[in-house]
Amino acid sequence: xxxxxxxxxxxxxxxxxxxxxxxxxxxxxxxxxxxxxxxxxxxxxxxxxxxxxxxxxxxxxxxxxxxxxxxxxxxxxxxxxxxxxxxxxxxxxxxxxxxxxxxxxxxxxxxxxxxxxxxxxxxxxxxxxxxxxxxxxxxxxxxxxxxxxxxxxxxxxxxxxxxx
Numbered sequence: 486x487x488x489x490x491x492x493x494x495x496x497x498x499x500x501x502x503x504x505x506x507x508x509x510x511x512x513x514x515x516x517x518x519x520x521x522x523x524x525x526x527x528x529x530x531x532x533x534x535x536x537x538x539x540x541x542x543x544x545x546x547x548x549x550x551x552x553x554x555x556x557x558x559x560x561x562x563x564x565x566x567x568x569x570x571x572x573x574x575x576x577x578x579x580x581x582x583x584x585x586x587x588x589x590x591x592x593x594x595x596x597x598x599x600x601x602x603x604x605x606x607x608x609x610x611x612x613x614x615x616x617x618x619x620x621x622x623x624x625x626x627x628x629x630x631x632x633x634x635x636x637x638x639x640x641x642x643x644x645x646x647x648x649x
Contacts, residue, residue, distance in 0.1 A: 494549030494619030502542050509535035511574040524590035527641045574600050594642040605631035
């Protein structure tokens with residue numbers, strides 16, 4: 486959690502925007518690679534949801550923006566880069582391996598659930614450790630959204646396994 490304790494709401498929102506962009510890219514790719522229509526549909530829905538999250542975050546910027554700009558861009562950019570698709574979202578190699586398996590769509594859903602749960606836990610802990618009220622609020626909102634995505638994915642996984 487090093488460093489996130491002092492992040493303002495603005496900085497949290499800015500970092501979250503990077504996460505949402507990468508999530509959209511991941512889910513868009515999965516929507517074209519999944520085998521079943523049900524899996525393609527859920528990944529497409531989540532890609533659209535990431536776009537909606539990005540718009541929500543953009544609309545939140547004015548709420549947190551006053552006096553909250555990061556003064557030292559060189560210190561903040563490495564934090565943003567930590568949210569690379571290889572770090573939290575499954576790597577291309579992981580996805581390719583899953584696509585060659587017996588039940589690729591179920592395993593793709595598992596990869597996505599794991600990523601969403603990691604983000605939710607990270608943001609929940611960041612909210613608990615944040616010393617900034619607006620940072621705490623922004624992290625808590627993000628944790629809730631990631632938990633909602635994990636639930637959607639779990640529900641679809643159950644429906645998909647019922648069909649198999």
